[in-house]
Amino acid sequence: xxxxxxxxxxxxxxxxxxxxxxxxxxxxxxxxxxxxxxxxxxxxxxxxxxxxxxxxxxxxxxxxxxxxxxxxxxxxxxxxxxxxxxxxxxxxxxxxxxxxxxxxxxxxxxxxxxxxxxxxxxxxxxxxxxxxxxxxxxxxxxxxxxxxxxxxxxxxxxxxxxxxxxxxxxxxxxxxxxxxxxxxxxxxxxxxxxxxxxxxxxxxxxxxxxxxxxxxxxxxxxxxxxxxxxxxxxxxxxxxxxxxxxxxxxxxxxxxxxxxxxxxxxxxxxxxxxxxxxxxxxxxxxxxxxxxxxxxxxxxxxxxxxxxxxxxxxxxxxxxxxxxxxxxxxxxxxxxxxx
Amino acid sequence: xxxxxxxxxxxxxxxxxxxxxxxxxxxxxxxxxxxxxxxxxxxxxxxxxxxxxxxxxxxxxxxxxxxxxxxxxxxxxxxxxxxxxxxxxxxxxxxxxxxxxxxxxxxxxxxxxxxxxxxxxxxxxxxxxxxxxxxxxxxxxxxxxxxxxxxxxxxxxxxxxxxxxxxxxxxxxxxxxxxxxxxxxxxxxxxxxxxxxxxxxxxxxxxxxxxxxxxxxxxxxxxxxxxxxxxxxxxxxxxxxxxxxxxxxxxxxxxxxxxxxxxxxxxxxxxxxxxxxxxxxxxxxxxxxxxxxxxxxxxxxxxxxxxxxxxxxxxxxxxxxxxxxxxxxxxxxxxxxxx
Numbered sequence: 001x002x003x004x005x006x007x008x009x010x011x012x013x014x015x016x017x018x019x020x021x022x023x024x025x026x027x028x029x030x031x032x033x034x035x036x037x038x039x040x041x042x043x044x045x046x047x048x049x050x051x052x053x054x055x056x057x058x059x060x061x062x063x064x065x066x067x068x069x070x071x072x073x074x075x076x077x078x079x080x081x082x083x084x085x086x087x088x089x090x091x092x093x094x095x096x097x098x099x100x101x102x103x104x105x106x107x108x109x110x111x112x113x114x115x116x117x118x119x120x121x122x123x124x125x126x127x128x129x130x131x132x133x134x135x136x137x138x139x140x141x142x143x144x145x146x147x148x149x150x151x152x153x154x155x156x157x158x159x160x161x162x163x164x165x166x167x168x169x170x171x172x173x174x175x176x177x178x179x180x181x182x183x184x185x186x187x188x189x190x191x192x193x194x195x196x197x198x199x200x201x202x203x204x205x206x207x208x209x210x211x212x213x214x215x216x217x218x219x220x221x222x223x224x225x226x227x228x229x230x231x232x233x234x235x236x237x238x239x240x241x242x243x244x245x246x247x248x249x250x251x252x253x254x255x256x257x258x259x260x261x262x263x264x265x266x267x268x269x270x271x272x273x274x275x276x277x278x279x280x281x282x283x284x285x286x287x288x289x290x291x292x293x294x295x296x297x298x299x300x301x302x303x304x305x306x307x308x309x310x311x312x313x314x315x316x317x318x319x320x321x322x323x324x325x326x327x328x329x330x331x332x333x334x335x336x337x338x339x
Numbered sequence: 340x341x342x343x344x345x346x347x348x349x350x351x352x353x354x355x356x357x358x359x360x361x362x363x364x365x366x367x368x369x370x371x372x373x374x375x376x377x378x379x380x381x382x383x384x385x386x387x388x389x390x391x392x393x394x395x396x397x398x399x400x401x402x403x404x405x406x407x408x409x410x411x412x413x414x415x416x417x418x419x420x421x422x423x424x425x426x427x428x429x430x431x432x433x434x435x436x437x438x439x440x441x442x443x444x445x446x447x448x449x450x451x452x453x454x455x456x457x458x459x460x461x462x463x464x465x466x467x468x469x470x471x472x473x474x475x476x477x478x479x480x481x482x483x484x485x486x487x488x489x490x491x492x493x494x495x496x497x498x499x500x501x502x503x504x505x506x507x508x509x510x511x512x513x514x515x516x517x518x519x520x521x522x523x524x525x526x527x528x529x530x531x532x533x534x535x536x537x538x539x540x541x542x543x544x545x546x547x548x549x550x551x552x553x554x555x556x557x558x559x560x561x562x563x564x565x566x567x568x569x570x571x572x573x574x575x576x577x578x579x580x581x582x583x584x585x586x587x588x589x590x591x592x593x594x595x596x597x598x599x600x601x602x603x604x605x606x607x608x609x610x611x612x613x614x615x616x617x618x619x620x621x622x623x624x625x626x627x628x629x630x631x632x633x634x635x636x637x638x639x640x641x642x643x644x645x646x647x648x649x650x651x652x653x654x655x656x657x658x659x660x661x662x663x664x665x666x667x668x669x670x671x672x673x674x675x676x677x678x
Contacts, residue, residue, distance in 0.1 A: 076448055076618045076619065077446075077447045077448045077618060078447065079418055079447050079448060079449055080447065080448030080449055080615075080618045080619060082618075082619055082621065107416075108416045108417065108418050108419065109415055109416045109418060109419030109451065110418055110419055110449055110450065110451045110612070111449065112448065112449045112614065112619070114619040114620070116621070137580070137581075137585055139577075149638070149641070150635045150638060150641035150642070151641065152638070152640035152641040152642065153635065153638030153639075153640055153641030154638065154640075155634075155638055157631070157634040157635060157638075158631075163577075165573075165576075165577045165580070167580055167584075176576075178573045178576060178577060180569075180570050180573050184567065210640075226567075227566070227567030227568070227570040227571070228523065228565075228566030228567025228568075228570060228571050229566070229567075230519075230644070231519050231521075231566040231567065231571070231574075232566070232567050232570065233644075234504075234517045234519050234644055235574070237504075237515075237517060237631075237644065238478075238502075238504045238517060240631060241476070241504070241506055241628065241631065242476075244627045244631065245506075245616065245620065245623065245624050245627035245628045245631065246476055246614060246616045246619050246620055246624060247619055247620065248619065248620035248621040248622070248623035248624065248627070251627060251630065251631060251634075253634065271619075273449070273612065275451065275585060276419075277584065277585045279415045279416060279419045279421075280415065280419060280421055280451070280453040280585050280586055280587065281453070281584065281585055281586065281587035282421065282455070282587040283587070284584070284587035285584050285585060285587065288583045288584035288587070288590060289580065289584045291590065292496070292497075292576075292579060292580065292583065292584065292590060295494075295496040295590075295592065296489045296492065296496060299488070299489060299491070299492030299493065299494055299496075300492075301491035301492055301493075301549075302488070302489035302490065302491040302492030303489075303491065305569070305572075305573050305576065
């Protein structure tokens with residue numbers, strides 16, 4: 001294997017943006033998406049940054065996702081927004097919706113936006129962090145291709161459906177952020193293990209018969225184990241109901257593939273709720289959040305949910321990022337076409 | 340042991356209401372609470388109905404919870420409500436708030452209400468079901484006394500903090516309902532095991548040192564294991580941030596006891612979000628919910644999250660409820676005083 005490529009954050013940012021544009025994304029749809037990919041890579045979420053970027057480029061080049069789509073935001077009421085991503089990337093649709101959602105929540109205390117005809121939302125916490133940086137509490141939900149079977153059943157009916165929750169801190173910072181799938185681990189972790197011929201720990205996945213397995217290949221043919229048994233499935237169902245039913249998007253089982261180039265639009269949904277804590281809390285919000293955080297960080301061995309991501313980011317901003325050379329060259333080839 | 344007492348649902352309803360009133364709850368605060376206790380018992384949630392009713396009666400008699408409190412609903416905006424339970428029961432405060440929350444969500448697509456100076460919310464799904472019966476999607480959150488330590492830590496900082504999600508069906512019915520704590524099992528299950536000198540399964544709880552234990556006594560001195568490891572703690576943290584910080588109520592660690600008569604108000608918080616799916620879904624809500632449900636119930640061995648509760652209710656409405664005679668006599672003694 002050849003040596004990985006080392007990049008500064010700025011170089012990585014340019015590579016990501018140029019690859020998206022080179023693959024056929026218009027510049028106005030690529031900026032926020034490129035930022036999301038970079039932040040995912042900086043957060044150390046192995047495989048979720050550059051790895052998915054390659055998939056995005058393949059899909060936009062093939063026309064499976066429309067890189068030139070113009071998302072449409074419909075204001076349904078003063079606090080409710082319906083966003084049609086028009087089978088383009090999720091990111092420009094979410095970005096456009098946030099510009100409506102955030103001021104509505106600031107004015108009225110709560111607002112929500114539902115996105116349909118959408119695509120992979122990527123790291124959900126990237127979007128909820130945008131909301132928290134504006135002083136609001138954010139809840140985010142994104143549905144995905146089927147990966148989890150109901151407890152007692154065998155056939156996957158919902159995705160690993162993540163939930164994210166972001167809490168504003170002082171001076172436009174995020175106090176803490178939760179971003180977690182409803183399954184024990186992300187599907188990508190199993191996919192990676194299969195590619196690298198590694199066994200997976202018990203508890204991660206089930207085979208086609210609904211029995212626990214440590215064989216990643218059997219897991220990919222079967223289903224992902226929900227986190228905490230029926231409770232993880234419950235969380236996944238909340239996400240599915242909000243994203244497929246309330247947002248009126250595809251259920252997981254109706255989606256085009258998120259990985260393969262099957263020529264079908266993904267048609268995923270996303271749902272976001274933004275809350276202005278000042279409206280509800282009687283002045284106690286900041287104090288309670290700070291004390292809650294302190295009660296966790298004061299315990300040796302314990303840390304906040306996003307602590308590892310923040311550490312990784314700080315480190316990579318100084319020392320740079322590394323990327324597999326083969327993957328780099330593929331992305332570089334897309335990027336070259338953007339010039 | 341003497342034979343348990345058998346009651347019809349109507350007899351149980353009268354006993355509950357009369358016990359609450361006999362213990363010092365004014366009638367206007369007792370009806371909705373009595374309904375909640377009865378529904379909990381009908382749902383077969385062992386120990387959460389009559390068992391907690393006895394605690395409620397003790398607390399109201401002792402003045403720890405104010406049975407005569409008049410909750411105050413403040414309309415902060417047209418979609419945001421702050422409810423002061425005035426150290427009375429949670430139920431009359433929630434009931435009063437729902438009368439504002441529901442029409443606001445119907446009119447605007449989304450609305451929220453935050454409750455503080457509150458008490459044990461009981462079965463959270465009872466409240467979210469009220470919202471779903473009015474055609475709205477409901478999210479409910481309730482914080483409670485400390486029971487879960489952060490992953491890697493030892494000291495409980497948040498409660499088993501339940502989340503509930505209710506989805507409306509046709510004709511004022513609830514299509515499905517999720518109601519689950521953030522811990523592997525409810526605290527009550529461990530408490531019961533301790534009272535009955537039974538060992539508990541591994542994975543339920545941790546001892547004072549943060550090590551897994553099967554001894555319920557050590558578990559009560561330690562902490563409850565979060566469902567799915569750090570993900571369950573993450574869910575619990577979402578609840579704590581919404582209920583203690585956004586709603587401006589006590590954090591778990593600031594609350595008076597929910598079980599012992601320590602003379603201190605509980606001061607818990609609750610947070611509810613109601614959504615009008617029609618506003619967001621482009622007409623797809625009912626279809627997607629029905630297909631999602633069918634994809635689960637079509638699998639042999641799988642069932643909807645609330646299926647067991649619905650079955651239990653149908654059965655008990657026909658065959659009646661049973662109650663431990665000793666517990667019955669205690670409640671009957673309270674009830675007798677109401678006449």
